[in-house]
Amino acid sequence: MDLFPGPTLFGHPKGLMTLFFTEMWERFSYYGMRAILILFMTAAVVDGGLGLDDKTSGAIYGLYTMGVYLLALPGGWLADRLFGLKKSVWYGGIIIAIGHFTMAIPGVIDLFTETSDARVSVSPLDYNSFYIGLILIVIGTGLLKPNISSIVGQLYPAGSIKRDAGFSIFYMGINLGGFIAPLACATMAAIDWHLGFGLAGLGMVVGLIQYKLSARTLDGYGEAVAFDSPEKLLQQAKFRKVILGIIGVTILVLFALFAGLIPVEVSALAGISGVTIAVVAFVYLGYVILFGGLTTAERNKVIVIAILFLFSAMFWSGFEQAGSSLNLFAERFTNRNFLGWEIPAGYFQSVNSMFIIIFAPFFGALWIWLGRRNLEPSSPMKFVLGLFLLGLGFLVMYFAAKIAASGDLAAPTWLIFTYMLHTFGELSLSPVGLSLVTKLAPAKFGGQMMGIWFLSISLGNLIAGIIAGEVSGGTEEALSQMPDQYMVIVYTALGAAVLLLLLSKPIRKLMGNVH
Secondary structure (H helix, E strand, O other), rough: OOOOOOOOOOOOOOOHHHHHHHHHHHHHHHHHHHHHHHHHOOOOOHOOOOOHHHHHHHHHHHHHHHHHHHHHHHHHHHHHHHHHHHHHHHHHHHHHHHHHHHHHHHHHHHOOOOOOOOOOOOHHHHHHHHHHHHHHHHHHHHHHHHHHHHHHOOOOOOOOHHHHHHHHHHHHHHHHHHHHHHHHHHHHHOHHHHHHHHHHHHHHHHHHHHHOOOOOHHOOOOOOOOOOOOHHHHHHHHHHHHHHHHHHHHHHHHHHHHHOOOOHHHHHHHHHHOOOOOOHHHHHHHHHHHHHOOOHHHHHHHHHHHHHHHHHHHHHHHHHHHHOHHHHHHHHHHEEEEEEEEOOOOHHHHHHHHHHHHHHHHHHHHHHHHHHHHHOOHHHHHHHHHHHHHHHHHHHHHHHHHHHHOOOEEEEHHHHHHHHHHHHHHHHHHHHHHHHHHHOOOHHHHHHHHHHHHHHHHHHHHHHHHHHHHHOOOOOHHHHHHHHHHHHHHHHHHHHHHHHHHHHHHHHHHHHOOO
């Protein structure tokens, strides 16, 4: 029986509920904005959008979702050494809310300004508030997301039998927010895009308020920092100035790039970023393997992480089409009429979270049931299953795209079935990948290996945005090519599944005693 030092609720620390609702509202803000992001960028100027082409919009979307995961690395580092986990969550949430409200500024101004003429051009305010808002959300999420999960881990003593259950409860908060947010924010966006962004920010504010009001439940957790002596505190003050300076310069450079003040094509920037992430990841992994002072067994396990890094990035590059190309398919080529009412395209972004809430307990029970009979697939085989289901999902989209290319609207069931298959793939691969890295990583490189794993997700998100710009069917020619482009994704995903299947036996040997 676990003994917790503070108050409990249903056998778990009360702090878990504080973190549950904080994460739920943070995910509300993230998924609410994500549900309308690419739709806003590609919407015509007269309809209140930015009027960007699909290629540019996909690149911006990819860079944004890449940044959210990429900044989790420095976000965790800053929390450990400067702010502490608990303050990092608070600061991150504030920055996220400011980012959303910054994106909402043009809509608020429109509410108090009477205009009789149709909108024919995008004002500098629209562009500036949009790009600054995105950058702030990326920074805030990087500071909040990795650290709130770390506090959850601190709530449970070493060896606690309730730790996994606690993380499962926490994970449900993520998906509850992910389910509600697209419905709410897409509804507001149908009135005005900026109101949708503002509602996402309001959700984050609600999360911050409850986080502050119930802060006592987290007393003693997430407060330690590396700089704790007077001498180190002096260093901390200097260090803080350096960090704030770096952040400030980074914001200015990113804004200049996105806003076109520095003449670099956004899609080209996305491609360069992808190559850079891949090179950095594999150079680092190569360094650890060759010069990390590892035993043969440890070296073999890092090689496994490097191999699975590629397959993880490939999976997420397909899965994250949900918020980009599949979101555009819902808007442009799906029959959304229901009893005379047109369902907002963003509503479909709730389907994945809904399926996770329904099926996650089933998958957990299935692995346990198979394990008791010595039939549970190995971790590499679960990766194979995830990639196979991803490919099947895009095979469904191939047939939906054929309907769209013929000039008809596809039934919404095509998208829903695709999202269901992709959710099954996520449940097969995502939690397994995180767990496997913790088992494979050498003790002295544990945190860094998890950081590398997040890089694979970051890279996958970026590639997803780049692909979305090519398969969204934004022109008549692109629409005619869309079925074949989806079939390329099918061949790629299924080919990766077959390749990993062939490699599974040698990979399992390299894994040693890890299963």
